[in-house]
Amino acid sequence: KNEVEQSPQNLTAQEGEFITINCSYSVGISALHWLQQHPGGGIVSLFMLSSGKKKHGRLIATINIQEKHSSLHITASHPRDSAVYICAVMGRLGSTLGRLYFGRGTQLTVWP
Amino acid sequence: GAGVSQSPSNKVTEKGKDVELRCDPISGHTALYWYRQSLGQGLEFLIYFQGNSAPDKSGLPSDRFSAERTGGSVSTLTIQRTQQEDSAVYLCASSLGRDDTQYFGPGTRLTVL
Numbered sequence: 108k109n110e111v112e113q114s115p116q117n118l119t120a121q122e123g124e125f126i127t128i129n130c131s132y133s134v135g136i137s138a139l140h141w142l143q144q145h146p147g148g149g150i151v152s153l154f155m156l157s158s159g160k161k162k163h164g165r166l167i168a169t170i171n172i173q174e175k176h177s178s179l180h181i182t183a184s185h186p187r188d189s190a191v192y193i194c195a196v197m198g199r200l201g202s203t204l205g206r207l208y209f210g211r212g213t214q215l216t217v218w219p
Numbered sequence: 220g221a222g223v224s225q226s227p228s229n230k231v232t233e234k235g236k237d238v239e240l241r242c243d244p245i246s247g248h249t250a251l252y253w254y255r256q257s258l259g260q261g262l263e264f265l266i267y268f269q270g271n272s273a274p275d276k277s278g279l280p281s282d283r284f285s286a287e288r289t290g291g292s293v294s295t296l297t298i299q300r301t302q303q304e305d306s307a308v309y310l311c312a313s314s315l316g317r318d319d320t321q322y323f324g325p326g327t328r329l330t331v332l
Contacts, residue, residue, distance in 0.1 A: 138318055148325070148326055150310065150312075151323070152321055155320050205269060205317050207252070207262075207321075208264070211261040
């Protein structure tokens with residue numbers, strides 16, 4: 108069983124659509140990360156959050172600690188948003204302390 | 220300032236050879252992480268260094284894998300007697316502290332023939 112589950116695995120959208128990617132986790136966490144990986148492999152950290160909501164441009168990330176769930180939203184999607192989006196959680200207890208656990212990623216393709 | 224750098228960017232080796240992969244973290248970052256991404260697979264944690272503390276090696280897949288971090292800065296990941304299943308992209312990341320945003324290097328693509 109994976110500690111982090113993401114959905115959907117693949118997502119196709121038309122330019123301008125509102126996108127939501129979901130992440131559920133099963134371990135106690137100190138923080139949750141949303142990462143973006145473009146073709147060619149480079150990984151960029153989009154958000155790190157431990158409560159509430161964060162916004163950066165057209166991207167919004169929310170987390171519900173009680174429900175162990177986070178969502179990444181993209182408003183007014185654009186073809187340049189096409190990438191793999193990865194949810195990762197950092198453990199906070201015992202042997203999980205400091206480790207990042209990764210979801211399998213969501214491949215987003217936005218068509219013009 | 221400079222980001223996280225890794226070398227080499229690509230490495231092709233023969234089965235059974237040893238390889239060393241290098242990571243230069245962002246200056247001043249106390250936390251350093253190694254991850255692996257195999258073809259078609261997700262990211263996998265390998266090892267984590269935090270300051271002068273003993274590293275968390277719990278993600279290393281076998282005793283053929285080892286890593287060290289000298290002077291709290293540069294890190295080297297060593298794979299001994301490489302196997303074909305070791306073929307992957309090896310990524311390094313660093314952060315100011317354990318609970319801070321991680322900055323990823325470009326990775327080293329390792330191919331074991």
